[in-house]
Amino acid sequence: DHLLSRVGFHPTLTTINAYLLQGNSQVNFPQFLGSLPCTKRSIERHYSSFVFSRDFMVIVVYSSKTGSTAKYAKEFSDNVGIDCFSVNDPLPSDRVIFFGWLKGNKIIGFDSVKSMDLAAVCIVGLDDSSRFSKDSIPALTDVLCPVFYLRGATSIDRLSFTDRLVFFIVRMKMRIQGINQFNRPVFDAMKYGGSFYDSSFLRPIYEFYQKLDE
Numbered sequence: 001d002h003l004l005s006r007v008g009f010h011p012t013l014t015t016i017n018a019y020l021l022q023g024n025s026q027v028n029f030p031q032f033l034g035s036l037p038c039t040k041r042s043i044e045r046h047y048s049s050f051v052f053s054r055d056f057m058v059i060v061v062y063s064s065k066t067g068s069t070a071k072y073a074k075e076f077s078d079n080v081g082i083d084c085f086s087v088n089d090p091l092p093s094d095r096v097i098f099f100g101w102l103k104g105n106k107i108i109g110f111d112s113v114k115s116m117d118l119a120a121v122c123i124v125g126l127d128d129s130s131r132f133s134k135d136s137i138p139a140l141t142d143v144l145c146p147v148f149y150l151r152g153a154t155s156i157d158r159l160s161f162t163d164r165l166v167f168f169i170v171r172m173k174m175r176i177q178g179i180n181q182f183n184r185p186v187f188d189a190m191k192y193g194g195s196f197y198d199s200s201f202l203r204p205i206y207e208f209y210q211k212l213d214e
Contacts, residue, residue, distance in 0.1 A: 063109025153195035
């Protein structure tokens, strides 16, 4: 294991570079047990070992409409210690764990990363995970990497007129089919806004990443 990981510090490349650029010859990380001091030279040595001992680097890339997809992406990247980018940012050519939000049967932002080296695709939608099927998403037909589904949130104030109209039509179809205890939460979220955000949806992605990182 890497020295920094052993003492509970899980840095991103950006974070470590920032420390290395500092003029101080000694840096204390509060995460270290007993504030164990690490010199700039030792950090450089272990950082170099960390970078060059891996065959690839992994980053998180996300697209988000009302904020829940971005929140999932940033929470995941912060906890595992890897860099996180919006699809609108200049992207490095690393392996990608992509978080995108579902609109109908389309994953918004996926076109920006589909030609990259995908490690996993994480889709955020409103509906219950039991109703999600990878086969219903045309863009995933040729995707061989793992696909994960997470429930997100919606804010009516952030929706365009077209999005609100789509929600209205879907609600009318739901009324015709019948509102029940299972679809009522989604119906209300599309009418008033609401959140199904739950960090526990990230657990299988953490487990996947841990195996990927071994």
